[in-house]
Amino acid sequence: MEHPQTNVNAQITPHYRGMTDDQCRLIHRASLEILERTGVLLYYQPAVDLLKKAGCYVEENRVRIPAHLVEWALRAAPSHIRLYDRSGKPALQLGDRISNFGTGSDCLHILDHRTNERRDALCQDIVDGIRVADAMPHIDFIMSMFLPSDAPDAADVRQMEGMLNYSAKPICFVTYEWEGTAEIIDMLEVVAGGAEQLQARPTAILYINPTSGFRHNEEALRKLMYVAEKHLPCVYWPEVGRGLTCPITFAGAMACSNAGHLAGLVIAQLVNEGAPVALCTAVPFSLDMKTMVVPYVDPDCKAFGLEMSHYYNLPAFNWGGMSDSKLLDEQAIMEATLSLFVATINGGNLIHDVGYMESGLMGSLELVVICDEIISWLKASMQGLEINEETLALDVIHEHALSGDFLGAEHTLRHVREDWQPRLIDRHNYEQWMAGGGTSMRERARAKIDEILGAEPRHILPPDIEKRIRTITERVIAASGGISLKD
Amino acid sequence: MADMVQRIAKKLYQGDIEAVGELVQDALDAGMAPGEVLKDALLAGMDEVGRDFKEGVLFVPEVLFAARAMHAGMDLLRPLLADSEIASSGKCVLGTVKGDLHDIGKNLVTMMLEGGGFEAIDLGIDLEPGTFVDAVREHKPDVVGMSALLTTTMLQMKATIEALEEAGLRDSVKIMIGGAPVTAAFAVQIGADAYAPDAATAVEMARELMA
Ligand code: B1M
Numbered sequence: 001m002e003h004p005q006t007n008v009n010a011q012i013t014p015h016y017r018g019m020t021d022d023q024c025r026l027i028h029r030a031s032l033e034i035l036e037r038t039g040v041l042l043y044y045q046p047a048v049d050l051l052k053k054a055g056c057y058v059e060e061n062r063v064r065i066p067a068h069l070v071e072w073a074l075r076a077a078p079s080h081i082r083l084y085d086r087s088g089k090p091a092l093q094l095g096d097r098i099s100n101f102g103t104g105s106d107c108l109h110i111l112d113h114r115t116n117e118r119r120d121a122l123c124q125d126i127v128d129g130i131r132v133a134d135a136m137p138h139i140d141f142i143m144s145m146f147l148p149s150d151a152p153d154a155a156d157v158r159q160m161e162g163m164l165n166y167s168a169k170p171i172c173f174v175t176y177e178w179e180g181t182a183e184i185i186d187m188l189e190v191v192a193g194g195a196e197q198l199q200a201r202p203t204a205i206l207y208i209n210p211t212s213g214f215r216h217n218e219e220a221l222r223k224l225m226y227v228a229e230k231h232l233p234c235v236y237w238p239e240v241g242r243g244l245t246c247p248i249t250f251a252g253a254m255a256c257s258n259a260g261h262l263a264g265l266v267i268a269q270l271v272n273e274g275a276p277v278a279l280c281t282a283v284p285f286s287l288d289m290k291t292m293v294v295p296y297v298d299p300d301c302k303a304f305g306l307e308m309s310h311y312y313n314l315p316a317f318n319w320g321g322m323s324d325s326k327l328l329d330e331q332a333i334m335e336a337t338l339s340l341f342v343a344t345i346n347g348g349n350l351i352h353d354v355g356y357m358e359s360g361l362m363g364s365l366e367l368v369v370i371c372d373e374i375i376s377w378l379k380a381s382m383q384g385l386e387i388n389e390e391t392l393a394l395d396v397i398h399e400h401a402l403s404g405d406f407l408g409a410e411h412t413l414r415h416v417r418e419d420w421q422p423r424l425i426d427r428h429n430y431e432q433w434m435a436g437g438g439t440s441m442r443e444r445a446r447a448k449i450d451e452i453l454g455a456e457p458r459h460i461l462p463p464d465i466e467k468r469i470r471t472i473t474e475r476v477i478a479a480s481g482g483i484s485l486k487d
Numbered sequence: 488m489a490d491m492v493q494r495i496a497k498k499l500y501q502g503d504i505e506a507v508g509e510l511v512q513d514a515l516d517a518g519m520a521p522g523e524v525l526k527d528a529l530l531a532g533m534d535e536v537g538r539d540f541k542e543g544v545l546f547v548p549e550v551l552f553a554a555r556a557m558h559a560g561m562d563l564l565r566p567l568l569a570d571s572e573i574a575s576s577g578k579c580v581l582g583t584v585k586g587d588l589h590d591i592g593k594n595l596v597t598m599m600l601e602g603g604g605f606e607a608i609d610l611g612i613d614l615e616p617g618t619f620v621d622a623v624r625e626h627k628p629d630v631v632g633m634s635a636l637l638t639t640t641m642l643q644m645k646a647t648i649e650a651l652e653e654a655g656l657r658d659s660v661k662i663m664i665g666g667a668p669v670t671a672a673f674a675v676q677i678g679a680d681a682y683a684p685d686a687a688t689a690v691e692m693a694r695e696l697m698a
Contacts, residue, residue: 108638108667108668147638149638152638152639153639155638155639176637176639177586177639211588217588241591243548244591244594287547287591289546289547289548290540290543290545290546290547291543292547292592292595292685292686294591361667
């Protein structure tokens with residue numbers, strides 16, 4: 001600008017807030033009361049001991065946490081987590097309202113894009129899923145998608161091996177039990193070049209799911225304390241179910257959810273001040289009280305509970321891009337779109353489960369590819385408005401307006417490539433579309449998958465590292481006794 | 488009497504625990520046979536609840552409160568009923584297997600079985616095979632129910648059946664299994680007697696197992 005001007009805030013993105021500051025304060029206060037008055041049950045003695053030493057009120061494994069400790073932990077935890085890609089470059093920022101998108105883990109079934117049939121997932125599907133997700137420009141991080149029915153033993157370790165081998169993107173991973181967790185982290189350290197290197201440039205985040213906000217199981221706590229000790233990032237999400245493990249009304253449910261997260265945060269910070277933790281704060285889950293299914297997508301999910309993460313200035317985990325449909329039909333696309341939109345406007349940082357169907361039991365590669373386009377669209381639409389001399393273009397207006405010819409303006413040429421371009425959406429006229437095969441969006445998604453999977457798989461790891469990873473996997477499989485459902 | 492039966496069934500449907508207790512007492516005072524109150528009012532009322540739940544008319548907590556109302560009525564009838572009339576549906580012990588903490592499905596199955604007139608004993612979550620064995624010794628159930636939501640813990644169902652075999656108790660019970668990754672084929676494979684894909688079917692299967 002030629003002339004100085006104050007109080008202008010022109011470079012803003014769309015604004016949305018699900019909760020006011022006062023509402024956040026009320027939920028926060030309620031959570032503090034829950035932690036101080038009701039307390040939580042911790043099924044892991046080292047965690048109980050740690051909290052006792054820090055001044056909590058402890059009766060056996062029931063721990064009541066004083067407010068000052070929670071508020072200390074909130075100050076101690078980092079506001080951002082940076083995840084790196086395999087080459088050591090910063091890839092994701094988790095914090096503020098920056099949204100990153102990724103797939104989910106552990107679907108039992110796959111909606112096979114070749115046959116359009118639902119079948120049990122296999123090891124090959126894990127590899128295929130990772131390769132497809134890796135090729136999607138708007139899938140920012142990967143989760144392994146499938147649980148292989150042909151190799152259920154040590155499936156978490158096998159999944160990590162696949163993710164390390166076939167993608168360089170940051171990873172969000174699940175371990176089923178305590179066993180295997182340390183080995184999986186060993187794998188990540190081998191790839192990073194050592195424990196310190198992984199700590200300095202973490203490439204993965206562990207997703208931990210304790211039993212509920214009030215009951216934190218041994219495995220979950222053990223995992224939390226282990227990664228906190230190592231200063232590695234994790235998602236700690238004690239899910240509470242409305243009307244099941246917390247009140248059915250939202251305010252109470254959100255306070256319970258939030259309290260459970262804060263308990264985890266306190267533990268992590270006591271283990272290692274500054275331990276990086278992402279939370280899903282005040283987002284409870286629901287059970288459909290008619291069908292007894294836990295829907296993954298519903299307008300009631302009140303994703304605005306994530307506002308608590310923003311209020312605390314902590315990284316926010318949530319979900320989007322999934323559906324409860326059993327078919328890749330209108331419901332699937334509607335739910336995937338709306339859930340991605342809701343997750344994004346609520347400022348989720350680690351938006352996972354892209355491609356989930358049938359309430360988390362089935363995965364679809366076609367849905368992943370279609371969601372990639374939806375995410376791309378959302379990114380463009382959230383971009384906000386840039387107002388400056390060049391974009392306001394008053395001189396260009398003055399020159400061309402009356403003749404009505406902007407097409408020939410050099411200004412148009414300069415900016416024409418800034419518009420969002422679809423990859424899957426069709427915008428041809430009818431004849432052009434027919435000439436191109438007259439395909440549906442789904443058919444184009446399918447063709448994309450075939451193209452990706454038809455190419456030579458790229459090997460991410462140097463052969464010696466790949467071998468060392470294999471050795472760890474084999475060791476864990478052997479230790480698990482090589483159990484198999486086909487026995 | 489028909490009017491009495493209707494009123495009890497209606498209050499039961501509404502999950503009005505207190506009213507069902509009072510009305511059952513009224514019916515008994517008016518000289519109605521305890522066995523008739525049980526069959527025509529309580530069990531028939533619960534059948535309607537079950538039907539409407541399956542049809543998507545009722546919600547889970549409404550079924551739960553109806554079941555509680557039925558049990559309030561049962562408590563009054565029990566001392567008055569002949570043994571043969573009491574052992575109406577059967578006894579089940581249920582739990583989530585070792586290594587598995589998912590309990591929502593198991594809790595719903597327990598609740599629906601209670602609603603179906605079964606005595607259902609919830610053993611909890613993360614249960615060693617030995618805990619099921621001990622429970623069978625202690626409670627002498629007709630049906631043992633196991634729930635698992637993880638592919639890894641499904642194998643504990645097999646281990647539990649083997650533990651029951653080793654303890655010589657396998658033939659004294661019927662075994663029903665369920666949970667999202669569990670299938671009918673898996674039930675056959677590990678030698679369970681029944682599989683149910685949802686809680687309402689679990690009640691039907693338990694009834695079949697008792698037949
Ligand atoms: C006796 O006879 C019978 C007869 C019928 C029976 C029966 C017994 N038992 C059940 N039935 C049947 O009747 C019921 C009513 O109709 C039905 O019961 P369901 O239990 O199926 O249905 C319930 C009423 C509602 N459904 C549920 O409650 C389960 C929903 C999903 C979303 C789910 C939840 C809620 C949870 N989880 Co978990 N969780 C998932 C689930 C995805 C899904 N769609 O199933 C699943 C099962 N979880 C999974 C995973 C991986 C995990 N979970 C974990 C933890 C949890 C929570 C604690 C957060 C929470 C459970 C809370 C609780 N108190 O139970 C972890 C494991 C913890 C452990 N050791 O158990 C963890 C490993 C994740 C982690 N990051 O640590 C996946 C399992 C994959 C696999 N098969 O191995 C999963 C399919 C989701 C996914 N795609 O990732 C029928 O199956």
